[in-house]
Structures are given as structure tokens and as C-alpha cells.
Amino acid sequence: MSFSQKLQQAARTNDSYLCVGLDPVSEQIPSHLGRGPHAMVAFNKAIIRATQDIACAYKPNLGFYMLYGHDGIRALEETRRAIPDHIPVILDAKVGDIDSTTEAYARGYFDEMRFDAVTAHPYMGKDGLAPLLKRENRCVLVLAKTSNPGSGDLQDLILSVDDSGGTVYEHVAASVVNWQKEFGTCGVVVGATYPDELKRIRAICPDVPLLIPGVGQQEGDLEATVKAAFSTGSGPVAINASRSIIFAGEGLDYIEAVRAAAVDHRDRINRAARDVATA
């Protein structure tokens, strides 16, 4: 089953476009769970149990695990194993290297750790991503327009007329279309904080998987995001929220607040998506 099919199936099963970001920060974990990598695993497992009928995907970000070195990476591996097989797991590792190194990442992240998808930088070009793109039934989610305030520094630059005359991020989106044609394993990342750019990118690559981080804590406008994401195209959509869900609660009964926040995010996305469909 392709990544797109797996994501679509999980979305249908849980009636959800919500991807839950598993980015535990030790200091923000309810104190009764302790601190450090062991607490992160216990925390993640509780989050997964409480949201596995609400989320269409999970997305741990490598940085929050790497903070603890090899113990953190072990926590990442345990977290991945705690997620039911039918829900796709996206490792947010933002890979981008030369081919021999990318082959090592493909073996580690896909073959060994069994992640379904990874995020990737487009800066080094196609041959640098090829070893990941060649893995069947996996997905390489390429950064086009990122959610951070300074994403425009490079991504919004305008190219010369000979090189399309559009922005760098539009050029990347067009590359994603080509890579998807060649490999069938490519998708795109666009931050929820830029709904206009999201709409433009969706028009360029309507049929690839689309990962949208930046709702919640980063304050992307959820309704505008959903409207832009579903404006056209048939590719599956996963809208990620991390901190606004996993840190929704405090104290012993934090997990009820987590579940309520996940349900709230899912339902708001679904309402907005229905508005687009009936508009």
C-alpha cells in the first residue's frame, strides 16, 4: 500500500485529517511522569492511546529526541513501536544530503525504524533525495513553504524569467510534481501560517500528499488553512498540531485535556472541510 493510500485509509477510519505531533519537551511533561527520555516515552504512549481513534497520522520531530542523544533516539524508536500499524508515522527529520549519505538515512529511518515518511529539504536537489524517493510505499515530504516567520528569506525570492519567474517555493512545488511522476513517493510540506501560499502550491501539485504544520501554537488560521488545502486536488491532507494538543493538560488528569484538544482540532478541521465541499 502506498503512503497516500495508508494515509487516506487512516483518515477515513478515524474521520480525521489531524496529524498529532509527538514533540515532548521534558520540562513540560506532567511532573508525575518524571523527566527525561523514559518520561517522554510514557507521555507519548499515553498520548497515542488517547488519540489513536482521532488522528490520521503521527509526527515525531527528531530534534526533541536528539536532545537526549542515544537515550533519546531509543525513546523515538519505542514511540514509533507504540503506534498502531494502520496509522502512518511521519518522522520530521528534515533530511537533505548527498546520495550515499541519504541511502544511510533511508536504511535507518525507513528500513530499520519503519517510519512511513520523512520530511526533507529540497536545497540539494533531486539526486540527493533519490535514495529516499526510491523506497516503495514510503513518502518524502519536501519542504516548500515553511511555517516560520523567516521562511520568506529564501523561499519567497523571485526567480528570473528564464527560471520560471515565480518564487523559489513554487519552483520546489513544481519539482515535487516531477519527482512524484518519476517515483510515486513524493509529497509536500506547507506551513498553515501561509494560507495564500498554500493555495498557490496546492494548485501546482494538487494530487500529492500534503503535510501542513503550524496550526495551534504557531497560530496558523485553521479555517483559512483548510479552505486552501481543500481548494483543489485529490492528494491526501494531514494537518499537524503538536504543542496545542500534547500540552493541553496539566496534572494527573492531563490526558483528558489532551483528548479533548485532539477532538476539538479534528472537529474544527472537519467542519471547515465540509464548508469547502458544500461551498
Next chain:
Amino acid sequence: MSFSQKLQQAARTNDSYLCVGLDPVSEQIPSHLGRGPHAMVAFNKAIIRATQDIACAYKPNLGFYMLYGHDGIRALEETRRAIPDHIPVILDAKVGDIDSTTEAYARGYFDEMRFDAVTAHPYMGKDGLAPLLKRENRCVLVLAKTSNPGSGDLQDLILSVDDSGGTVYEHVAASVVNWQKEFGTCGVVVGATYPDELKRIRAICPDVPLLIPGVGQQEGDLEATVKAAFSTGSGPVAINASRSIIFAGEGLDYIEAVRAAAVDHRDRINRAARDVATA
């Protein structure tokens, strides 16, 4: 001591601009050392012992360790600890994320694992790199023009006249100058396979640390590279070779071939650098 000073001091001590890439591939390690992460550590320690009076820096690439998950990261940590304090260690992790995540990487790679520098993608802009840039006496080596054949896909695109009219990689080099002015902790990465582009980049940012991968196995022209690297500027230079050194030998006496290859690389670089100085 700043990263530049540390690199310059190591270069003087060992009369060397050679950075040795510690990218062990389990299958290529001499078989008497075994296979897997333990063999990688034993292999790396032997390489370090045999080259610590020849190298000005070491550069392990995260991918070759991540292949083995948490055991691989432990091997990376042990490798870092095996390198003498006075030689800078560059972690080639090609980081690039939003600020909260980059802060986690800064804590992991700089504060905990004690790497002196990391490589980084420019695609997400300044705010995404700021937590790394803010660490005093560390260095963020930003990818400008990479060594792989497809690096031009994005890096060689020509910007519109309003956005400088130059290439994307020249724009990145100009950003590095600004980030160096603001933080004092920024450098640049340019592949040895592109000496003309290297020369252009060195003219834009002559005084920042310059990491040049791609000689050796990737067949960058060493003499042309050195000529371009030392064409102007006062920033320290580290020229990396990985496979052509660490896999130079086979069998029980492989380490003699490794040392000979390191000496040969160092001496060829020095000869070419002297030719530039006396030209």
C-alpha cells in the same frame, strides 16, 4: 575561543587544512574489526589515533550512525569523545528547522554532545537557525553550493534583478556574511566539485570559516579547489575527505594505508596552498 580560532590553531599545530570525514560504512570496515556500531567505534578510534597529528578537524556525518538507531548514536557519542579536545569536530547533520526545534538540536549537538560545529540548510531562513547561531564559540556551517551532481537544481537558479540578479547560492553566501556580522558564529559549505562557484562564494564571504567536502571519492579537483579557497580572504579553511582516507586500506594493516592517505592529502593541499601564496 571561537570556532575560527580553534580551527586555525589546530591547522597550525598540525600544519594542515585536512578535515577527516568519519563516515564508517559497516560493510567496508576491515572484517577483523567485526560489523555494526561496536566495529564502527573501534574503526573510528583507530583512524583518530592514526591521524590526530595530521588533521585540522574531524567531521562525522550523522547518517552513517543513524543507520543503527540508538546504538549508532551511542557510537557517534563515543567517537566524539575519542577526539582530542584541541581538534574541532564538525557534526555533519544538515540541520534546518523552526526555532523551538532548532533550540532542541542546539542543546543536543552543542550543549550535550559537545560538537564544535554543525552543518545546516539555509532553506528555512535566519530565524530557524538562530538558536544554533546564538551559541557562543560554536559554528553553524551553512550549505551554499553542495558537492553533488544535482546541486544546481535549486542552488544555481538565477534570481530576478529585484532580488539581486545572482544565483540562489550567491544569495545564501551573502546571508552568511550578515549572520556572521550579527552572531560571529557562521560559516559556509562549498563542494570541491565546483571550484568556479567556490571562488565566487569566497569573494562574497572571504572571512568566514569555509568547509569544503568532495575531494577524494567525489573527485573534486584538489588543486583547483585549494586555489579557489585561498584566492582571497582570511577565514579558516577545512577541506574534507572521507572515503578516500578511511577506506584507503584493507586487512590487518589497513591503518598504515589510512595514515599514508591522510598524509598524502594533507601534503597535496599544502603544496597547492603554497603555490597560491607564492603566485
